[in-house]
Amino acid sequence: MRNTIEFEFTKLEQKKFEAACNIAMTNVYRGTKKATTAACEEILANSLEQVPKDTTTLAMSAYYEVRRRDDVKGYVYEGIVGYGGNGDPINPKTGMPASSYMLAVHEDLDAQHPVGKAKFLEDPVREYAQEHFSRTVFKYMKESLAGQSL
């Protein structure tokens, strides 16, 4: 015994369905870039609250960058948050660029800073991954597909 089900679509309906899928995919790609950017901005903001501040040279060197990966298929965005950018400003007290001492400051767990602390980048990144990542994904996925009807 065998049952069969048949679906009939007109060519027009099929084309409409494909178009709706393409719009949904484009929106998700755009949402991915927005989500990556939002994550970088949030991590950077938290990091700037924790970075030691004396001359604020290190803080001035903070940056983020979002770019599309061209070494993988599809729309994959990569976010980089770091220090030693923004022209790598020079510390007016030591004459050294931020990039020359940022690692030492980040990894010096013994140092006592009047403002800020070590691990000023690692801690915000790990906290974000642990507690906020899924919220960001959900928010931008929901926004990307809002009003979509397939």
Added chain:
Amino acid sequence: MANPLLLDIVLYLQSVNLVDGDGIDAFRDFTPDTPDQVVLLKEYGGNPAVPYDPMVNRSVQIKVRSKYADTARVLALQIYKALYSDTTIVNFTSERWGQVHLRQPPFKIEVDKNDRILYGFNIGVSTTIE
């Protein structure tokens, strides 16, 4: 009460002949002025505990200091390799094991005020609290 985690890591490194011993050339949460060549272990912020899970994710920084850059680099790399396992499980002592996540390979951190070079890396360890 169980040994502190950092002590168990020192004992493990001692068992694989990478350090002489706790307080000799391996120091926990403390940076001595001498000797020049030391292995420094410090615990820093881990992740929040999860209810009903006795394992917590802890963070440890490992630094190697030496007058000679290559000595520091090579020893840091040896310690990194000793903490690597295909299963991520490391049996530090007969009473403690942990899941070790090597967060990055060893890198040069700084040259200190006495011209000694420090190489180091960080690990996450899922293990019990003492």
